[in-house]
Amino acid sequence: YYLPHLAHASMEPPVAVADVKDGKAEVWAPVQSPGGTRTDVAKTLGIPESDVTVNVTLLGGGFGRKSKCDFAIEAALLSKALSAPVKVQWTREDDIRHDFLHTVSVERIEAGLDKDGKVIAWRHRSVAPTIASTFAAGANHAAPFELGMGLVDMPFEIENIRCENPAVAAHTRIGWFRSVSNIPRAFAVQSMVGELAAATGRDQKAMLLELIGSPRIVKLSSVKDPWNYGEPWESYPIDTARLRGVVELVAQKGEWGRTVPKGHGLGIAVHRSFVSYIATIVEVAVDDKGKLTVPRVDTAIDCGTYVNPERIRSQLEGAAIMGLGLAKYGEISFKGGRVQQGNFDDFPVLRIDEAPLVTNVHIVPPGPDTPPSGVGEPGLPPFAPALANAIFAATGKRIRNLPIGKQLET
Template identity: 90%
Template sequence: MNILTNPSKLRGFEKHVKVENVSRRSILKGLGIAGSFVLAAPVMTRQAFAYETGAGKMPHGVVVDPRVFVAIAPDGIVTILAHRSEMGTGVRTSLPLIVAEEMEADWSRVHVQQAHGDEVKFGNQDTDGSRSTRHYLIPMRQIGASARSMLEAAAAKKWGVPVAEVKAQNHEVVHSASGRKAGFGELAADAAKEPVPSIEGLKLKDPKDFRYLGKGQVSIVDLHDITTGKAQYGADVRLPGLKYAVIARPPVTGGKLKSFDDSAAKKVPGVEKVMEVKGWPWPSKFQPLGGVAVIARNTGAAIKGRDALKIVWDDGANAKYDSVTYRASLEEAARKPGLVVRKEGDVDAALKSADKVITGEYYLPHLAHVSMEPPVAVADVKGDKATIWAPVQSPGGTREDVAKTLGIPEDNVTVNVTLLGGGFGRKSKCDFALEAALLSKELGAPVKVQWTREDDVHHDFLHTVSVERIEAGLDKSGKVIAWRHRSVAPTIASTFAAGANHEAPFELGMGLIDNPFEIANLQCENPEAAAFTRIGWFRSVSNIPRAFAVQSMVGEIAHATGRDQKEMLLELIGSPRIVNLSSVKDPWNYGEPYDSYPIDTARLRKVVELVADKGEWGRKVPKGHGLGIAVHRSFVSYIATIVEVAVDDKGKFSVPRVDTAIDCGTFVNPERIHSQIEGAAIMGLSLAKYGEISFKDGKVQQGNFDDFPVIRMDESPVITNVYIVPPGADTPPSGVGEPGVPPFAPALINAIFAATGKRIRALPIGKQLET
């Protein structure tokens, strides 16, 4: 815990862009991010948790030293560091709120300051995988409790009383026996001299005494700035002498520049320079694709200059990539045996003896992230030092990659994180920041690289394309006795290593090998699939195609057997139990230990039953309407969704109502859960209705919202109801940002079937219903 006495000059980032709460309080001397008067901070990769999580296994683990995260000014203002990136989830509020709760700080007197990228100092900063709360609920509580303990110890010494007789409450420490009180600011200097308590000796607050956590009464700290246009995003960064750049990149992944004519580009008013940008051989992780950069006095001139370039590309081997023929190859692979990644019983024999076999083949195309804010970065490289300003999800990873790319020490790189105008996984890949760093080094001046929407779509790290083929064998009574699921998709690992043709364990663990159904004969296979473009993680990742396939198949089985969808679903889930994954070689569980986060079918059944009750499953709906249901476990949370769809006589459809139940364990802010689930319903509907990126001659065929649309306000679900399962005692927190997306499409598809009798097995829906 730092003691703040004087305002200090802002670092490079804060001079130009203040990412802080609406109070606009000055940054004070000594805060960890300011770099002056910070005591050593131990990195605890194996600290004592109330339950074990995967946090300690993340790069650089977890830091729980209050001297790094908390600072108190003489006037009592408490500054708490936010070390995760804010992209709309509310994490920049939630994690500091946990600290404030435990240290008994008054939230109205708390200032939130964004951390720069430094994982040695702050611990892991990768803001993805729906991990922030599940990895940092306990560490943030420990930080707050340590700060509280140090304040109480300082007060006890000041008054000469036992520490057991004093208590922190509402931004001050009180001694009830004598009536004495001292504010946090008054105690700060003495508290800073106290040793940081051991983790084992900390006493956390009883949850019944929480003032903020779980109440849903705290707005996000950036709300006022966002709603009044004052919030600062990547594109808002301005520096003296800033140059503006856009880049023409190879239209085919792995392509190279052959030649270019820049004579017309240089005649565009405002254009100052045209230069080649280094590219890396594919696959190249997050390194730039290369191409031709146009440098100008403003972004508009740079874009006009780029439009005037005449470029000849060598498209390379991936020029053969075509979505139509590739889909056919995936379907062919799905109809043949593949690598067995889970095997229970004898599926071949059970299918052969089955009274009936139902087969479904489900297709999902590539998807683009299209966050509202396209990629953008500002870099200022001076000698062997680099400063970056960017909306990145992984500031620590960006720092590491910038250092490696420029060949400078990592300690010489400062990555300042702006607010993110959406992320969805795209902004955990820092290619745009590396482009800015390379150009700044070459030009000897600060440079902003701005991606247009077309750049964003054409050169994205796309969600994978996939075919999911499921065969379900039924006995004479209609019971499912066999289940074979073949999943064929190019892997994210192909972005990192040539020849990666099977999905990685973390992809297989997203709805394939972790199937929770109680079926005696169950087999999962993963045939080979080569990649011909950049594949990357996307909100919910492989859970999207897997939930679409599995839950659609449940609907198909229910129809074939004359059963209710919900009852069929519960029958397949089976008895309350912990799913045994001992037959799986590498049972990936979102990085979490299985003892803390097992697949618990009792919790899965609970969300189905809750949403069926609250969502009035089976209610009478008007003609042309239908109800569909789906359930899925992802990011160690359980979520079930009911969609009501209305289809008119021309095949146009709308969604009057959505009901979702989620069990995400212990939670911090229910308002943020509602917000994330509501957003997931909108995104899920948009992807199911319109989402498709296609290739011809190796090139993406879409470019903007005219041919890759997202749903508009008038197409969004009219009503979205969210029901949160109250956590059990000591139930650890789990993910919220991503789990809402996967069950939406199959619930919608099942609803469409109920309304029309038409079964959709390939997304997007597009015009498949129109007559």
């Protein structure tokens, strides 16, 4: 399974105002890491952090891109050189061609089955330039936090599991992205579930629940330095009962198995990330020319204790739109060492007439011992595999390489 580099394409391109004078600096910018910005500006200018003030403006969309403050540093350097306040405004072309990109990845999964069709062996080889390459020269293996995003923490109850992470060099700037390495891992793992279901003549949901297995707490005793999004394992274990719960809930609310018109298909996927559990059903329609539309999306989330359900719904609705846009169009490619894309004519984002017609969000009521967990990022990973599984159900064509692009055209 292949996923290309992706750009963030935030609604507001990077912009910053800086005023450097009398040995002090003040910066106004839409940054996701004001503390990091303060540190980097101080280091670049050679002044104490106590002499740097960072004012955080409205973000204008970030998705991880604005955790890096290169544009604010540019403004500070120019202000120092000119002895005047300076505003640096990147163009859309600057933004896309000089992004800290979401990493390209190749995921290969092999499964072994016994004579009864039960999966008894699973090997997942995951290769992707690491974010660590941005911070340390020579980094060519995934960092522990990247391994813990759907690879070594894969929760299936399979007797023999092997995870591999071969070395690969980064050839561009790699950065944070909404859900990070969960995106390619969920696409591969949950697409493989769909492939196993088709190969064995099973229902997708039944295959998925069989692989998840019995309700239990998954122990990663064989993993060195297992990562859990910075949360304690005692409070946030990998709980397959909760994973099964969102699958059952979305299947019930999304009417899994319902009859759909010719050319339509249903796909399902589930993933744990940012210590939350999310399952998605996508209904897809593909016409005789290969045009793809999404009439309906259902997503179930178990994020523990929550306060404002409307914020949860809005995040998951947004994840469906972002997930569909990236799956259809998202790709940054290189030629002669430079990014080929530059604006929305060659790096499209989803338009309103392409958005899912209906997106239903189903929230699991919190239990007495379920502390709050992530909402902003976990909705994205299960979307693409649910979409790919739905496309297979509708057309018999298996999407293993993203973006979908023209693969369905006839």
